[in-house]
Amino acid sequence: MIDIEGVSKHYVVDGNPIPAISDINLRIEPGEVFGIIGASGAGKSTLIRTLNLLERPDAGRILVDGSDITAFSKEELLAYRRTTGMIFQHFNLLGAKTVGDNVRFPLKLTGKYTEAEMDARVDELLDLVELKDHRDKYPAQLSGGQKQRVGIARALANHPKLLLCDEATSALDPQTTQAILRLLRDINQRFGLTIVLITHEMDVIRAVCDRVAVLDKGRVAEHGLVTDVLLHPKHPVTRAMVRESSHHEESADLASTLGLSGLLLRVTFLGEITYQPVLERIAVKLGVSFSILEGVIGRIKDTPYGQLTVQVMGSAEDVERVEAAFAEQSIHCEVLGS
């Protein structure tokens, strides 16, 4: 769907060039939800805004379905933008227009529809985002979550193939955030639409994304499947973010604090096996016992996962046998602090 090839962009501040993103290379597959996460100032907004040329890159190409959008003519760019939806942190609705007219606005821009067709489409979209009763209200009369729903309906009006979300939930409370994320997932599945979203919250990535890129100081620190990146972060920045979001100390630190080096294992379950009594079975089979020191069990999008730090109550040989037993079941297991 999208190939980002060597994209860079800098700003000039007080006469000095400040790089915002540098040599970004990413591929976004059709139909996936691709997350971009990073700290404030990492260049997330700059990157997502190059995808519809709200920011024009200084270098590199952006291929969408094979055509380089940076080489588009004015007309081609307008046409491309009309079929690329975007939603914003602060919604950016037209305050002087009703909810219905906000959703109608992108339809009107194309000049392709009759009034009746636009009416029907507006109804359909407001139905989708569950705002049918609010059609004649003005944005100022809506809650944040409702405003974002209008933003989503507006972004979907011209049947986009790509939806860009710039911190779409950052101005919302946790419950509303969950509702909006559910809506985005639903849209992604129903219409097979590709979604690129940026966020600084790991929970957002966990809830909706298939793949993620971690941005640090304008560069991609690492990228891959969310399950891989979140459960086995490699880059220090990713590790810090994962730790932050799970409210855990680094397990390696735990091993040295407790003086248990070599006896601590971090076991990662992925998929249905998460819900099976794996530890219990191994304990019985090998005659060892475990003490769970910390852990999480949850879901990454639809995939169940668990990550436990366990102390093996036994000798070094016991640890080896336990490791082998996990390996036999293809469960990822790592000895800490050794």
Added chain:
Amino acid sequence: MSLFLELFAAIDWADIGTATVETLTMVGGSLVFTIIFGLPLGIVLFLTGPRQLLAHKQVYSFLSLLVNLLRSMPFVILLILMIPVTVALVGTSIGVVGAIPPLVVGATPFFARLVENVLREVDRGIIEASQAMGATLRQIVFGAVLPEAFPGLLAATTVTAIALVSYAAMSGVIGGGGLGDLAIRFGYQRFQTEVMFVTVAILLILVQLLQMFGDRLVHRFTRS
């Protein structure tokens, strides 16, 4: 009480009525032309301004200078300087018709600057969202920016109309007709202070009404 009546008995109310109608005509007529010229000028100022959609340093600086030049000129001077131009345009430099060109030239830069400021207040995010939706420049301006700025534009129009009331009175100095003319001819040159008093009272009422009407309209179109 009788003294009071006596004082006002000398006033020719028909004259005052005529003068009021003349003033209203001058204000109304010049307001229409001020909007016709000032609104596009304000839009161009806005669009060519720094970091705006059509940012263009030279064009913006030139227009800005022109606007400042006209705004810094005392209106009385403008009235006098404009006489040949006015005659060429409308055939006379006196009366209601003769007053309108200088009023328009005086008020247009003022109104354009107000328009520019009002448009700048429109949330940048709204312009970006429109761009992201594939709106052309024309669609952004007419479909998003101007409707968003409508209450502000009404307020700017009110301020301009009120400024025109006082400019119109001043144009009485060169025989522009209307209440200002009356005040000068009777109140100043013939020492009929009561005429001056009535004139000022009518002007005050006019300004009050304009302000009230303008505020109502602004309120009516504000969606927040």
